[in-house]
Amino acid sequence: MRIYEGPIRRLCAAYASGADGEDLFQDVFLAVWRALPAFRGDSSERTWLYRIAHNVALTWQTRDRRRRSRETALDDDVRAAGDMNLRNLALNQAIAAMSPGNRTLTLLWLEGLSGAEIEDVTGIKAATVAVRLSRIRKQLSPVEVTV
């Protein structure tokens, strides 16, 4: 879990920020904790963990709970970050503006998963993943060119 803390924290921050992000991180950890006895090594540890994390994040945002909108949270991020890397912020904003499906694909792609691994995590065919990622990369090109 310690190895995957970074990727999961980044995932949680992409879906929620501040205290909400912490709540989501705890929900992910709890789901992993509960699912751990059922892990038999049929899939890789990494894709298994990403499956749980993304499933929790996706269902988390459908729950009926009072929370600040992601847009408001981003404004807070800007204030809190101070001299935070503006390109990083632009990337975060671009991800936050995406549809949940595209956001999931983007986060997995940014974490370095292959098309087959993304298919394993999301259930979307690798060919479809490739087409959608190509469109997403076009959306992200303004951020890319500044890198």
Add this chain to the structure above:
Amino acid sequence: MNNEDALRAMWTSSQPATSEVLLATIDAVLDEDRAAREKDRLVRLAALTAMALLCPALLWFAAHGKTPLVRGGYALMALGASLMLFAEWMHRTWSRQALPGPADARSQLQKTALSLSRQASLFRTAALWCAPIFVGAALIGAWIYQERSHAGAYLLWASIGAGWLISAVTGRSKGKKLDTRQSKIEQLLSDLR
């Protein structure tokens, strides 16, 4: 390094992990899990104790009641209590099934949507499967009206009516909330196609 690799490198270098936060989170999660398991155990124990006391008592009254009206009333209440326990068991099973697990996202969302739809139907029909308890109690009220006091019977009927109405309204409202969640999940599913 091309732009895509640079973008990935920028992303993975952001929000560095801190082990203090991880350890605090692990503690919080384990505490939460322990508390949830304990609460679950207590609720199950309380429900089983209540049923162990209530059902035999209701069945005894159903067998030895003074009149057919009273016996019928208690029999219906015993049936209603059993139905409520069964509904609670189904609700808990579907809630567990709806919890996110290690399936791929589409299969998980489909499973969650199905569980939510079943739970919503269960809540929407709460007034129906609670009916035996309320009808049984109303029959006892009819006996009180005939044999004891009119005021007592009116009071009991009014309470039964209020209880039935509350269960129907609460059930519909909870069903509506679950429907909203299900439609959000359906939207997510269509977005993942």
